[in-house]
Amino acid sequence: MDDARGTHPRRDGIDDAATYAQVQQAVLDLLLDQRPDVVLLDMGAVTFLDAAGIRALLTCRCDAQQLGNRLQIRRAHERVRRVLAICEVEHLFH
Template sequence: MTAAEESVTAFTWNLDAEHAAKLRTTVIGTLTEHRPASIALDLSGLAFADAAGVRGLHDLHAELAAAGCALTISHAHDRTRRMLSAAGLDMLFAAADTRRRQSEPGS
């Protein structure tokens, strides 16, 4: 991870409307305070995501993009990946997955 990137890894709960709002508050706080070029969300601890949570990620992605900050997602479980892909958010996986593959031995 570079100094220009902030990682938010607070996903040990369900991603529903309530938690999407809390995530937005955290991420926008990071954006306002640190002005990173990108923010990476580690979804390895995400237990469940519903349509409201996915919509919250979609809206957060758009809000960060408008502020000139990229949002990436890493370590999403297959079920979460399928939900995000169905919502058209699979582009959020690309940068994080590429960085991870490049840092793995033998890459």
């Protein structure tokens, strides 16, 4: 879904290690194919985030920055926001 601000890839969840690489690839493909200014990652369905998930998000953010774009998280579950805050990375996704 596109709008004036960016592109919104919707994920049903990145709450297990098997999906982290898929999320990273989907974000990278979107960045390379559509070149949005902002990628808004909808995390509304994600209720769990571990260290590998945080690493995947940080990798996606790094990929976006290298291409001159931004990655923002939308609709994050309270537990996910708490994990990001504890790891002191929440501010990187606004």
